Amino acid sequence: MSLLDMIGPVMIGPSSSHTAGACRIGLVGRQLLGTPPVQARASLHASFAKTGKGHGTHQAIVAGLLGYGPDDARLPNAFAEAARANLAFEFTDTDLGEVHPNSAQLDLQSAAGEACSLIASSTGGGVIEVIRVDGFRVSFSGASFTLLIRYTDALGVIARVTALVAAAGVNIAALICSRQKRGGGAMTCLELDGPLSGPALAFLSSWPEMAWVRMVRPVMDAGATIGGGDVPVLTGTTA
Secondary structure, eight states: OOHHHHHOOSOSSSOIIIIIHHHHHHHHHHHHHTSOEEEEEEEEEHHHHHHHHHHTHHHHHHHHHTTOOTTOTTGGGHHHHHHHTTOEEEEEEEOOSSSOSSEEEEEEEETTSOEEEEEEEEEETTEEEEEEETTEEEEEOSSSEEEEEEEEOOTTHHHHHHHHHHHTTOOEEEEEEEESSTTSEEEEEEEESSOOOHHHHHHHHTSTTEEEEEEEOOOOSTTOOOOGGGSOOEEOSOO
């Protein structure tokens, strides 16, 4: 057990699960889109939907989408900050099925028309788990550097990716992959002990199978903030 487990995260309150965790879900969503969002729909499930307004969940998600961390003093004023950043947003209640009560689906769009959807849960103490990205099953917490690739399923792609990561001197902590069907769309999620370099990511992005590549920076550390210029935008040759 760590000190964080006993006293909770450094954050703007009132709730580690409904505020800090919600903010981190927004931070991950911003990085997965690959560029600052201009439109966002947040569909809140169960406890998020029922008690979110009183716990600042709505402001926290918007703050994360703006790139603010859970300890950022601007979090309570996220709606006004969103207006200044030209981020339009809406909230709805939904039933996401058999997921954690503190869960949300974010549907995001950029100024250039790129779109991304994710489902994530805030499991307590500010800890999160991302469980779906663009309909693909994933599982990562945002505590480590996380490489996500969306590609066309083909023989040897995963082996080549893991070989590239090893050649870069980075260790893989966890890996999960899913696909729509054999030869169809696929996604692999790798939690890493460190980030891949820009040239390595650019090389990976250049592969003909790749639709997009994202390196998600950790969002669990105190002071984690993702600025607009820090969001990696790496798009492959297929859409």
